[in-house]
Amino acid sequence: MAAWLEALAAAERDSVPAVLVTVLTAKGSTPREAGAKMVVLADGLAGTIGGGNLEFQSEIAARGLLAAGAEGPSTRDFPLGPALGQCCGGHVTVLFEVLRPPRLYVGLFGAGHVGKALVRVLADLPCRVNWIDPRPEALPAVVPSNVRPVRTPHPAQAIADLPAGSVVLVMTHDHALDFEIVAAALRRPDLGAIGLIGSDTKRARFVSRLGRIGIDAERLICPIGLPGIEGKEPAVVAVSVAAQILLLQSAQRSVKPMPLTDRDCGDCVCPPFLAQARS
Numbered sequence: 001m002a003a004w005l006e007a008l009a010a011a012e013r014d015s016v017p018a019v020l021v022t023v024l025t026a027k028g029s030t031p032r033e034a035g036a037k038m039v040v041l042a043d044g045l046a047g048t049i050g051g052g053n054l055e056f057q058s059e060i061a062a063r064g065l066l067a068a069g070a071e072g073p074s075t076r077d078f079p080l081g082p083a084l085g086q087c088c089g090g091h092v093t094v095l096f097e098v099l100r101p102p103r104l105y106v107g108l109f110g111a112g113h114v115g116k117a118l119v120r121v122l123a124d125l126p127c128r129v130n131w132i133d134p135r136p137e138a139l140p141a142v143v144p145s146n147v148r149p150v151r152t153p154h155p156a157q158a159i160a161d162l163p164a165g166s167v168v169l170v171m172t173h174d175h176a177l178d179f180e181i182v183a184a185a186l187r188r189p190d191l192g193a194i195g196l197i198g199s200d201t202k203r204a205r206f207v208s209r210l211g212r213i214g215i216d217a218e219r220l221i222c223p224i225g226l227p228g229i230e231g232k233e234p235a236v237v238a239v240s241v242a243a244q245i246l247l248l249q250s251a252q253r254s255v256k257p258m259p260l261t262d263r264d265c266g267d268c269v270c271p272p273f274l275a276q277a278r279s
Contacts, residue, residue, distance in 0.1 A: 004047030007039040008099075015101035015128065015163070016041060019062035021094060023049050024075060028090030031055075031080075042066055049094070054078055058094050065098050073097045102126045102146070104249050107162045109155055109181050110171035111138035114197060117238035118169070119147055125242065132158045133172070159184040162191065167245055169224070171197035179206060186215050193248050195241070196222035 004020075011018040023036040031050025038047035038055070040062035049055050061076060078092045104127035108115060111133040122129050123144035132150040133139050139149040150158055155177065162168070168185045170178050178196060185194045196206065203222035210217040225240035226247070 002037075002047060004037045004039045007041070007044075007046030011039065011041065011099070012101075017066055017098070017100045019065055020097040020099060021049060021058050021062055022097070023092055024095040025093040026090065027092075029080075030090040030092050040066075054080060054092060054094075058096075061094075062096055065096060070098050071100060102128050104128070104245070105163045105166040106130070106245065107132065107159065107166050107168045107185075108171075109133070109158075109169065109178075110173065110197075111135070111140075112171060112173055113234040114171050114237050114241075116140075117234035118171075118241060119144065121238045121242040123147065125246070127245075130158065130162060130166075134177070135173070138173075156180040156184040159188060159191075162188075164190040165192050167192045167248070168194045169197075169241065170195065175202070179209060182206060182217075182220060183210060183213070183215055186210065186217060186219060193221055193245070194219050195224035195244075196220060197224060197237075198222050 008018060008020060010016075019040045021038050021040055023030075023032055023034050026032065026034045031052060031054060032048070036047075036049045038045055038049050038058075040059055042063065045059055049058060057078070058076075065074070074096050076094050076096065078094060080090050080092060104125070106122065106127055106129045108118065108122075108129055108131045111131065115131070115133075119129065119131060123146060125146075127146060129147045130150055131139060131143065131147050132152060132155045134151070134153050134155055136151055139151055143149050152158055155172070159168070159181065168181075168191055170181050170185070172178050172181070178198075182194065182196055185191055196203065200223065203220065206220065206222070207217040210220075224244060225237065226244050229236065229240040229243075231237070
């Protein structure tokens with residue numbers, strides 16, 4: 001595998017911003033042909049577009065794009081002789097593609113019907129998902145490219161591995177496990193929204209128990225989902241929850257639950273999950 005391709009794959013895997021630099025056109029005498037590539041990171045590079053001042057200036061330009069928060073593609077023309085002092089004398093157009101990791105990270109706990117439906121929705125969104133479940137058979141063998149399956153007998157410990165700002169969604173097969181995960185998430189002040197599948201009654205019980213062990217549950221969203229979306233089907237719930245995540249990310253504001261009924265969800269798919277944003 002080419003060095004630039006390995007570096008690009010590593011940046012994707014590790015959620016590191018990178019710039020893919022490509023010789024778009026090469027006219028006359030040039031160090032490399034059209035299609036030559038390199039990947040520039042904030043602290044390194046891989047591959048080459050020919051070395052010399054062309055590569056040096058392209059590296060500087062790429063790092064400038066990273067530092068400035070630029071996104072998307074841009075091009076730059078390099079007359080090699082007069083502009084760069086290279087003896088080749090040709091003309092090169094370089095394409096800079098800034099590749100940044102998604103701003104949205106989701107820690108999804110539970111691979112039941114709703115969890116699987118939610119992953120299908122999130123698969124087409126600009127996000128990264130850590131999908132955690134303790135049951136070896138629950139997580140499918142093949143998952144979308146933006147989803148990382150985590151099989152662990154201690155899901156609550158996976159909270160520590162989530163990036164700061166992650167949205168946490170808890171919907172496991174076990175209420176006791178839900179509580180353990182929620183408690184661990186609430187202990188991290190740097191996480192984003194923390195949502196729990198269930199009813200107002202479930203929330204009240206969790207809040208009471210959390211209070212007894214000294215954990216403030218004000219950040220806990222339960223029920224979860226957008227107001228006005230009816231239906232208990234997993235796909236309906238998944239769309240509602242995914243829409244709420246996008247709304248919260250866009251608004252960049254905290255949320256609190258909006259009371260509904262005293263129905264408990266039991267072991268079934270819970271009733272519609274509603275939450276209300278507050279500025």
